[in-house]
Amino acid sequence: MRIKQNKRVIEEAEMNMTPMIDIVFQLLIFFLLSAKFISLEGQLSSYLPKDRGLQASFAKIEPDEVIFFLSWHASAGANGYSRVQCQTINYRPSAGAASGQDYTFQEIDAPGLESTQGWVPYADGQAKYGENKDWPSYWVPDFVEVETYLQARASMYRSKDSGKGIPVTINVGDDVPMQMVTNIVDICTRQRISNVTIAAKEIPID
């Protein structure tokens, strides 16, 4: 009896590492998978104008300002596609042209139709609009035309040597998908126009 007791005392308690390592690896894998890194995203800066107060009114619109109106036209009928329309006022494609005209930019087939097979020209490449069933395709403005126009207006403005970039305002209808707004901001960035505003409704002063 005594001998047995002695043996028990001599035995060393060893910690079992295996379960701990299991759990630690589980944790490691969880954090590996749940970690998302934001640095992979690009950013477009669209700073609000500092010099305009809350009550930006039509009186303050500069004569050279380029204003885009984006509007959403819902599909008509079962086969009809929705359309995003891009319009501008004070359309002057060249320096000599008369000012004060309204203009609607050309529209391009809804992606998914035979003619474009989901791809439409954008900048010097092609882009795809609309996504699967969640977001049925829609007609988009011809952004290449928009860019060409904006480039012409920007160079006209620069020749005036005013030092500031041409002001661009995007007036967006409520239903227009975000992608369309991003495209215009993107085009402005490429044309080195930093003076981009997204028009706000008239805000009552409270």
Next chain:
Amino acid sequence: MKKRKRSDENFETKMEMTPMIDCVFLLIMFFILTTQITVNIEDVVLPFSREGKQDEEKDTGETMLILNVRKNRDGERDQRLGEIVFKGKVYDTKQLLQMLKDEAEYDASPQGRGRDWEPGPNGSKLSQLEILIRYDRSVKSEYLRTIFEQCQKAGIYKLKLATEGLTKL
């Protein structure tokens, strides 16, 4: 002799666990710390752009607020409905304005980041706070205007749109 042989066979090589556990714990600490920074990022499909540039200063989450506009979770009837989410919470217009004002105040206070107000027009104060807007590409853009309006009211003018690269053919 026999006994000796047996003891030789019983001799096992033991793996040294301590350095491995050290390493694994370090890795875990690293991932815990990095995930906390990115906790306020919602899963949205960002709009593509050609010109979107990666932020050079890796200070996202520190000096920059991240507002998400994601698809409305119960927007079954209208897929284009969205909601403004900040740090996992959905904000309506009033809450958004209050939150932006608080954050701008915190940004300028000495207890916070202590970046001074910038003088604006008509004696107004402009915040140095930057806001990154992560907007789902297919959500309608009316929330963008809401965000711009409320930022203007709160004196925040440094806004950025998060984008992803253009899908190549």
